[in-house]
Amino acid sequence: MLEMLARQLHWTLCCWLGVCLWLLAGETGCISTELCRSPPCGRSSDSEHQPSREQCHGSRCSGRASHPTRAFAHTTTPVRGQLHSKHLVPALQQQQPLVASSLGHTALAMRGTEESCPGGGDCTSGAPNGTIQDCKGIECRLPLRIRQRSRPATQAIPCSPNQGEGCPEPTLVRVSERAAQFIGEDLAYTASELGGAALGVQLTCDVKPGENEVPSEDALVLQLQLTKGQEKFVEMLKNQQVVIVDLQQKLSEQQSTLVTQQREIIEQQRKMYEQMDLIKVQYGMLFDTVKQTSFKSLQEDIQHYFESNLHGLQNQVRNHLQKSYSVHKVKVEAKVIDVGEPLMDCGLCESDEFCNFQKTPSQCEKCTLCPAGFFQLSECSANADRICQDRDECIESPNICGERIKCLNTPGGFRCLGIAEKEAALGLCGEEYFFNKELQECQACLMCEDGVVVFPCSTVSDTVCSTASENKLSQSWTASIVLPLAKSGTSEVYPGLTLKIKEKQEGDIVTVDENSLVFKQHGLMWADFNFAVKHNCRNFLQLSLKLSNREEGYELSAVRIEQPEGKIFQSTSVSSAAEVEPSQTLSVFLKSPNQFCNQSKDFNIYHLNAPLSLFWLSHDTGAVAMTAQMSTSMHYQTNYRPTFKLVSLSDPYMLTLSHDGRAIKFTEMGVVKFVFHQALYSMGHTCIREGFSLVSYLNRNGTNAELMTVHKSGVNYRDTSISASGATKVGAGDLISFEILSPAQCNVRYFGDSSGISMLSLIWIPSAVSTALSASVSVMGLPTGAVRNKLLDFTLVSSNEKQIHLVSTGQLAQKYFLFTERGVASVVFTIKLIHSCNMLRVTLNQLLSNHAQPNAVAQQVGGQMPEGSIWTSVTLRYSFEVCNGTMISISLDCVRGRVNHIAHEHGTSLSILWISSVPGEN
Incomplete structure (x- = not known):
């Protein structure tokens, strides 16, 4: 077996070297038959592995390369060789292709050449059926699917070697590879279609084997198949592109049609509006004619004319609306004027009035005055108003x-x-x-x-x-406040919101515009706002009065409402004074430092009766306004005396700060209305039990006298505010100061900044146009137990005044305060008590005559007492107009509970300020 393999390898190498040498020799070269003596030139398919008994002799012996040949990709010139043989076939009917190697390369083929073998045998053995054998040599080793098809055998014409040049010279023929056959057969290409020649490949001989590898035959076939698929895919894409172009063309046509229809609709609308304008002009001309003509003779004609025109107009509108395309709706409001004798009769109007026929019934109205920047186009007549042109x-x-x-x-x-x-x-x-x-x-x-x-x-x-209203020295104004509706279910209070103001009365000093008060006149302003809320927002709520001018806005004063975890109602009052000008606005602002405070879920506001009130003072009163702010305390402490820093002062001569900045000094005698807000943060359980006290002092001739004391329930680890307000008489050189008292082992931090949370506001008014009165709850007859709208009895702290005094006799004694002159009253009431009521209500009542029922003009509420606290307090502030004979009283109402004790010495006080409204009355 090993010997057989050795012989086979020897024969393969011999033939491969012979072919290469023949290719290198060219046309004149000769390859010796000595190179391929074994195995013999011809063999059958059955015995291709067996050595032949005969050997091939001759001057030329054609060897067949069994080793795969390699071709350079850049080779373009075919290699030809010549064979000299004794017997040549002059003409071959068909080409004899050589079979490529296993790598798919093409070998050279020879036209039918016969060479005598020893013994007279032929090198090629014929088939029994007279055809050439199906395979020859190496071709027999190829699979059946790529073998050359069998062809009929041709008669070989021998040619003697003596003929010399007469014998036709054999030529090399290029035989197509399987790839070429695939192209020709599968695509049905003929030789004439391919340029008159059969497909073929070029063959070169590698000098260095192992280089310039080419793809196998199967890979080449796969590549050709992919090329065919690509061509079909390109053809499909072209067809789809044609369809897309057609669709785009149809879409453009539809768009043009829509644009044309829209233009037609617009033109129809324009014509309809022109007809409407024409009807309006005709109606105006007719109405002018009617005003200058007797209505008795034209009554029937006018009514018929109106009805016919309006009927025609309604038919036109109805026809337009019934069309297939959509047009804007036109609302035609038709009203037939019933022309009658009483309707058109205004009577006698004044010289600066005209008869307005457009109202039912007709009435006289003031002629319009052309505003600044306009000129008069037509005069005001008896039947027509003045017409102004910009x-x-x-x-x-x-x-x-x-x-x-x-x-x-x-x-x-x-x-x-x-x-x-x-x-x-x-x-x-x-x-x-x-x-x-x-x-x-x-x-x-x-x-x-x-x-x-x-x-x-x-x-x-x-x-x-x-104006006529400026002849008044003072005026008051009241309004109600509501929480604006949340735009969504998660409306945050964190950025802040402006409470909505509902005007309850018209006034000459302010108007309501977009939830803000707009001042009409110069002067001084004092505002009070009562607020009661039950909230569950973390940290605190901040309520402030904000004043805005043309350039910027700022907070006049503000208070903080601590978090009671949404259990009870809390009440607070915020007040401020300021000098105002026309077009300045005042608004009530509410915000939270916690962005998770939700307006619709965490809020429950108690709707009070007229919680916002203010009074305005003319500059003719000679009043002076001042605002000052406190600085932040750097350390925690108990008792605290604030230091003031001036923010605004309308007259620095009348009011000044003391040398240490802790008091306000007055130059002349007068009446002072003041309010002090202080924001603080407390830590300690003793703070809750005893709470805080804010004491106001009046220093006269070096001696401090207590004006009033305000109590505030304590909190632990909370932000809150304490506030005090009142009115008192002062003399030249008097000073007003404040002090906050907190229990021992209660650490308190006091804050102050420009946001208005710790501010002092006051107005000094000359005694010639004002007065003040102070009172406290009487010890006798203190209401206890189940209290239902009980009127409180008072005892004067200061003496009675000419303009206001406490009723001392009769059924109303010690309960009502009587005003004897016309003016504006500003009341501040603070009560300190112990109770178990679910809600406590304090009401300010007004009585205009002895026989009428009192009318509640303002109120404030308080919830249950904070857990752990001994005392609680409620404060009410309100300003209103009074006249000669007006009386006021304070009532207390306990809802579901009882009042246990009311503090009558410290913590409960009533302060009343009266200001004249007409100069010279006093």
């Missing part, structure tokens, strides 16, 4: 803003685009105009109707005219 300053004065600045006309003024406030303050708006900071434009100055000017028009402020 003045176009940009046309009247083209260079009013300069040559390079564009001018824009506005109602009552004009605007220079791109002009800053500083440039406008230098007089850019010109005469009779001022720069409005809110609108950022130039507005015409107001012309006073009566010619009485309080403040003339300047470059940045409008004219202030005197």
Whole structure:
């Protein structure tokens, strides 16, 4: 067996070397038959592994390469060789392809050449059926699927070697590989379609075996199949692209159709609106004619004309709405005027009035006055109002803003685009105009109707005219407050929200605009706000009064409401004083430091009766307003005397700070209304039991006298506030100071900053137009037990005054305070008590005559006593107008519980301030 394999390997190497040498020899080279003597040239498929009995002899012996040949990719010239043989076939009917090796390479093939073998035998053995054998040589080793198909045998024409040049020279023929057959057969290509020649490959001989490997035959076939699939895929993509282009074209046509329909709809709407405008013009012309003509003779014609026109208009609108396309709805409100004798008769109107026929019934009204920046277009007549037209300053004065600045006309003024406030303050708006900071434009100055000017028009402020209301020295105003509706179920209080103000009465000093009070006049203002809430927000709530002007806003004063875990109602009052100007606004602001405080879930506000009240003082009273803030204490302590720092003061001569900044000193005699708020943080259980006390002192001739004491229930590890307010008479050189007392082993930190949480506000008023009275709850007849709207008895602390005194005789004795002159009253009541009521209610009652029932004008509530506390307190503050004979009283109501004790010496007090409203009355 080993010998057989050795012979086979020897024969394979011999043939491979012979082919290579023949290729290198070219046309003139000769390959000796000595190189391939064994095995013999021809063998059958059955005995291809057996050595032949005969050997091939001749001058040329063609060997067949069994080793796979390699071709260089860049080779383009085919290799040809010549064979010289004794017997040549002059013409072959078909090509005889050589079979490629197992790697798929193509070998050279020879046209039918016969060479004599020893013994007269032929090198190739014929098949029994007269055809050439199915395989030859190495071809027999190939699989059946890639063998060359059998072809009919051809008669070999011998050629003697003596013929010399006469014998046709054999030529090398390129035989197609299986890949070429695959292309030709599978794609049905013929020789003529391929350029008249059969497919073939180029063969080269590797000098260095192992290099320039080429893909196998199966890989080449797979690559050709992928190429065919790619061509089919490209063809499918082209077909889809044609479909997409067709769809795009149809979509463009539909869009054009829709645009055309929309244009038609718009045109129909425009025509309909033109018809409506025409009807309106005809109606106006007819109405003007009616006003100047007798109505008795035209009554039937006018009514018929109205009905016919309105009927036609309704039919037109109905036809438009019934069309297939959609149009805007047009609401036609038709009203037929019943022209009658009583309806059109206004009677005699004044010279500055006209008869308004548009109201039912007709009535006389004041003629409209053209506002600043407008001019009169038509006079006011008996039947028509004055018509005003806006003045176009940009046309009247083209260079009013300069040559390079564009001018824009506005109602009552004009605007220079791109002009800053500083440039406008230098007089850019010109005469009779001022720069409005809110609108950022130039507005015409107001012309006073009566010619009485309080403040003339300047470059940045409008004219202030005197009115009949400014003859009053003081006025009061009240309103109710509600919590604004939450926009969503998770409305946060953390950023802050403005409480909604509902105006209860119209006044000459303020108006309500977007939940804020807008002041109309210059003067001094004092505001009180009572608030009761049950909340479950962590840390605390902060309630403040915020004053805003044209440039910025700031908090006048604020209080903090601690967290009671949503168990009880807590009441507090916040007050402040300020100097105000027209267009300034006052609002009530509520916020929380915790962003998880939800307005709709963690809030329950008790709706009080008129919780917001204020009074306004004219500058003619000579009053002075001051605000000061406290500094933050750096250490925890018990007793605390605050140090003040001035924030605003309208007259520094009348009010000054003491040398240590702990007291306010007065230069002249008068009446003082004050409020003091202090924010604090406490730690310790003794704080809860005994609470805090805020004491107000009046220092006169070096001696301190206690004005009032306010109690505050204590808290542990909580932020809270303590507040005191009242009114008292002062003399020249008197001082007012404050002190906060806390129990021992109670550590307290006191805060103060610019946010208004720790502020002092006061107004000093001359004694000529004001007075004050102080009282305390009487020891006799203190209400205890189940108290139901019980009127409290009072004892005077100060003496009775001319304008106000405590009733001492009769059924109302010790219960009512009587006012003897017209003016404004401001009341502060604080009660300290022990109770078990679920809710405690304090009410301010007003009695206008001895025989009428008292009317509740203000109230404040308090919840259950804080757990662990001994005392609790409730404070009520309110301002209102009084006249000669007005009486007031305070009542106490306990809901589901009892009152156990009321403190009558310290912690319970009543302070009443009275201010004259008409100069010269006192």
